[in-house]
Amino acid sequence: MAGSTYGNIFKITTWGESHGKAVGVVVDGCPAGVPLCEEDIQFFLDRRKPGQSAYTTQRNEDDKVEILSGIFEGKTTGTPISLVVHNKDHHSADYSQIAECYRPGHADYTFDEKYGFRDYRGGGRSSGRETIGRVAAGAIASKILESLNISIMTYSKSIGNVSINYNNFNKDEIQKNPMYMPDSNAAKLAGDMLKEKMAEMDSVGGIIECVVAGMPTGVGEPVFDKLDANLAKAIMSIGAVKGIEIGDGFAVATSTGSKDNDGFKVENGHISKTSNHAGGVLGGISDGSPIVLRAAIKPTPSIAMTQQTVNKSMENIDINIKGRHDPIIVPRAVVVVESMVAVTIVDLLFQSMTSRMDNIIKFFK
């Protein structure tokens, strides 16, 4: 594929540059009859909206989504849903600086190498605004999952060296602090730490954790389209992600079989596991336990501190990136991770409907 389409049955195609006319997504393969309105999507988009706190950019975006197709009388029709968000905030001038050089940690250099030139305005296609299409699609996928009683909870597990304390875990807290942390105390500490980093003209990374509850068993295809494999691709495809793990993840490297294996037990005629080190996936197929995964998010590459780079005249130069930039990507990326998880699960959930002939015969009766 050319790279902007994801999914096999529930298929999303995103488009748009940071400072072009608009960004958007086409969602194809959404079943007919899903109640959907612009507010449902706007609710998700607002979760990635900047300017909500002292720690995220004040750039004045309102990112209002418009539905152009696929909805009739308040329900999806089964045809492609085209969503567009117009780019309001054009200060191309602000970006004249980066037109001539390569920002460290950004894709400026690789885009020039791949395509011969690039839309240098604000990162173009590799800007964070590319995720607007993902989140809009994620809102639709989440509506589908809701109607199947599958729910996703996503939050910041750590920001820089500040991690949440699971003893203080409070789901309701997540939406209440600008860190999207389920631990108000950790959120406060993270906020203080970020202030320092901003003063140092630096930025930090962090870890996002996602838990999917209510998963039916049997979702995920053996071998290449394993549930965890597709989740890994979906999440690693988000710009700032440098690592992804499922269940105990990298900790399994120093664990033992006796600790890592989850036993099975029967309770009131129902099979479950005695633990969930596997993160809800066995052999790439959902086992009925919650899906648990984590993504490592790199620090914001745009920092005010002087950095070494080169310009198009092939000269070694110093660069000080102008303009105000978030010292942290994590909080705004929480809803992006959740969206990619939702899209991936819907796609494999639909695929799993054809795994048994007896169910297919029942379906067509």
Add this chain to the structure above:
Amino acid sequence: MAGSTYGNIFKITTWGESHGKAVGVVVDGCPAGVPLCEEDIQFFLDRRKPGQSAYTTQRNEDDKVEILSGIFEGKTTGTPISLVVHNKDHHSADYSQIAECYRPGHADYTFDEKYGFRDYRGGGRSSGRETIGRVAAGAIASKILESLNISIMTYSKSIGNVSINYNNFNKDEIQKNPMYMPDSNAAKLAGDMLKEKMAEMDSVGGIIECVVAGMPTGVGEPVFDKLDANLAKAIMSIGAVKGIEIGDGFAVATSTGSKDNDGFKVENGHISKTSNHAGGVLGGISDGSPIVLRAAIKPTPSIAMTQQTVNKSMENIDINIKGRHDPIIVPRAVVVVESMVAVTIVDLLFQSMTSRMDNIIKFFK
């Protein structure tokens, strides 16, 4: 997809159960004119062969590959290459034990839930033997990369709590010890530790590291088919992998922008980076530095120690898995990781040929 096909232009389709008649792969989209013989593939398969050491199973497999199509007069023809390895070692009787219950850490339960029943002989499709097709395809992809001067080095970075010491790093050592470690001392320590684990009827995990040298810039598609995203899927699709990271990976979570960003420099008219925290990928596109990635491998789930599980009569039972099993998966998985990396890079390398119109015009002139 139904899950057994991977790749868009260079496409592989694996098939086969552990104790069926055979396992194999069809490689479609291999260019014509690649010199290829069975020995090229056998060399790769032998790297995943068991029975090479005290730490891997003595099960007598010889896994001889046979080429059934796609080769003529010693070269690929451009048509599908069908490779088959016949299963020699059928002791279905050995597996009668697991027919009736679910082994912890295995996919027995999820296969039954997804398909209604399963081929319980030795794990069927979710057995480690499924990787034979991947490795055979990887051998072909590696021949293609070789001819483009792209080379892949893969090794065990850690086994249980024993990690390599990069000061002792010796590439030539990798193939010389049963741990596939580039550090003979670490390999010896790991061997001793494994003996203990076997005595304890337990198993351990570890980490595999892979470095790709000679990558051209511009490989990888923005957004969903990023080089790192596709690598993440390819590697997470390997049975025992629970985590995947690129470059500094999870370490970025506690790093800062000033440390994590790689500067650019010009030397003799050629642009390179001052460091490689990114692992050779910027915005999902290769930047000319080596691709560096790591995979977390879980401990062998089959252990002799008593474990809690359930049987098909829905009774809680204890299970002691019979037969001799490796206490470690890592060494045999090294070539599997390398194979999936090779296949993924070839596929995206081919895709990248159409990124610039000027190059396309030149090609057809």
Add this chain to the structure above:
Amino acid sequence: MAGSTYGNIFKITTWGESHGKAVGVVVDGCPAGVPLCEEDIQFFLDRRKPGQSAYTTQRNEDDKVEILSGIFEGKTTGTPISLVVHNKDHHSADYSQIAECYRPGHADYTFDEKYGFRDYRGGGRSSGRETIGRVAAGAIASKILESLNISIMTYSKSIGNVSINYNNFNKDEIQKNPMYMPDSNAAKLAGDMLKEKMAEMDSVGGIIECVVAGMPTGVGEPVFDKLDANLAKAIMSIGAVKGIEIGDGFAVATSTGSKDNDGFKVENGHISKTSNHAGGVLGGISDGSPIVLRAAIKPTPSIAMTQQTVNKSMENIDINIKGRHDPIIVPRAVVVVESMVAVTIVDLLFQSMTSRMDNIIKFFK
């Protein structure tokens, strides 16, 4: 796939309903550096525009295309090109009649059966306006083909019982008459015939012919992605097409091998064929001769004449379709056929770049 995406490397995704807010297409996989502006696309769209003659609807559409992404400083950037055409002409009221019943020859019934309900305004997704996205994408594909000196000529071969006379064939005439016929005399006769059909409140079908010149040899993949197979899908996917043939097409059924085989000859060191019964394709691969294909287009299903149908209350009723409708689809479909041919050829042309290892090595040198 969910049905609105076509192509593997050069990939188009169309969206939009006849009377929704807009229709459009996302073109992904277009190489960077193709000069492109809205006029290039508008030129193609205007070829399918109604209201150009006495024989096509006077409905006032102007169908102005807007480029939302993928272009920078007059050239494609290699990222998705999003094109939108806003629907100007909303008379939903006009369509109240068809909301409650199934129009013969239309997809009203099958959409209700598949999706449970439908956007009944003007045919929704199954309206002829769906082809706007195809044509916009075709304009881009044609720009690519142009730069490779591949040209496509498409015209009406017959309208009802009026066929062109190849002795009068004049390429320049095609764009000069409302029938898009390369024979002015046939065009005039067809016009007179259509006037009669309109008086009879009836409609007619016809045949579109397409000739692709300048094709390189070697385009098309053996077996399932043959050049002719993909062209067949592309063209049969156009609403009103009921048949597709290549070269001599259905005439081969009564031909003989000695007549149907094209001989080969050498002239000035260059191999060509002595005839082109095959239509430029041998074994699914282009042979260097012109690609020749024909599509059978059904009569406009919307006719004023009374027809038998049923309503949603499951009553047998008579229907007289109101509003003015073209008595012929063929002329407006000419550019749609040409567009689908262009998109298909570009996609397979790109695919063919990886068929030989020696060319790949040269490319990356």
Add this chain to the structure above:
Amino acid sequence: MAGSTYGNIFKITTWGESHGKAVGVVVDGCPAGVPLCEEDIQFFLDRRKPGQSAYTTQRNEDDKVEILSGIFEGKTTGTPISLVVHNKDHHSADYSQIAECYRPGHADYTFDEKYGFRDYRGGGRSSGRETIGRVAAGAIASKILESLNISIMTYSKSIGNVSINYNNFNKDEIQKNPMYMPDSNAAKLAGDMLKEKMAEMDSVGGIIECVVAGMPTGVGEPVFDKLDANLAKAIMSIGAVKGIEIGDGFAVATSTGSKDNDGFKVENGHISKTSNHAGGVLGGISDGSPIVLRAAIKPTPSIAMTQQTVNKSMENIDINIKGRHDPIIVPRAVVVVESMVAVTIVDLLFQSMTSRMDNIIKFFK
């Protein structure tokens, strides 16, 4: 795709050259629990077997299929089904003649142009033997359709200038004559005509017709994956097919809307059509009437008559193709067309399961 894989959910991958070691197919996405044995597949393969009559080659093939994976205790397991047929009849010597020149009507020239060289033995990948994999997959698809009460009838409609008379139509006759015609009288006339053609060292073409009964409504995706579009690709991808039509096909070109439109009627509370000019497809979606399609098959390109061609030394030469060849392809292609239709319908039938949210909710309850 690289061309040897077809289908999205029910996915088949064929491989193998005419005179390589074997030919085969991997069928992925087949649901678990379909009763399947080698006899089921052999029954289909025997329908394409040569040497059954005076009019087909006496070449001694037995084409015994072997199942290598995907079946356990007589039922499909949901994992890939690998089928292989070993090539028994190697007389490469017979083909030395064609190694050095290009046979008219064959793909020798285009394969050389595309790949730089070719496996010249018996046509290699472009041989009729490539269809063995298709037919084996078709046998599996047909088992699935059977269990859903969907049945396919395929037969020779015409051979050369001899067409069946629908007044003599007798379904049971199809398997009884070497022409696979449902009209014994036409079959006899066709046989006599073929004897003449053989005497003239020539060959003829014909038309295959296929009727699918018991189709549920709602199968087929709007726009690009229309049921008729995918059928067109599937059938045009068969080597000798030069045209494909649905319902009235090319006859619609001279028909009128009033004749071509199928009315709707209600009978005992059930909606049906008053005719079936559309061939069971409206807007690309099955309408509940039988699917009716026809394929035009070209004359056997290998004829004994002297033909003009060129050799690899770029000389104009005459060729007389040695060895005995069928004067007609049609009868052996009947089961190939049926197989491609079966595979296509299964794939779209599965896709259609996700078109309505209410059905999906029911499915997962």
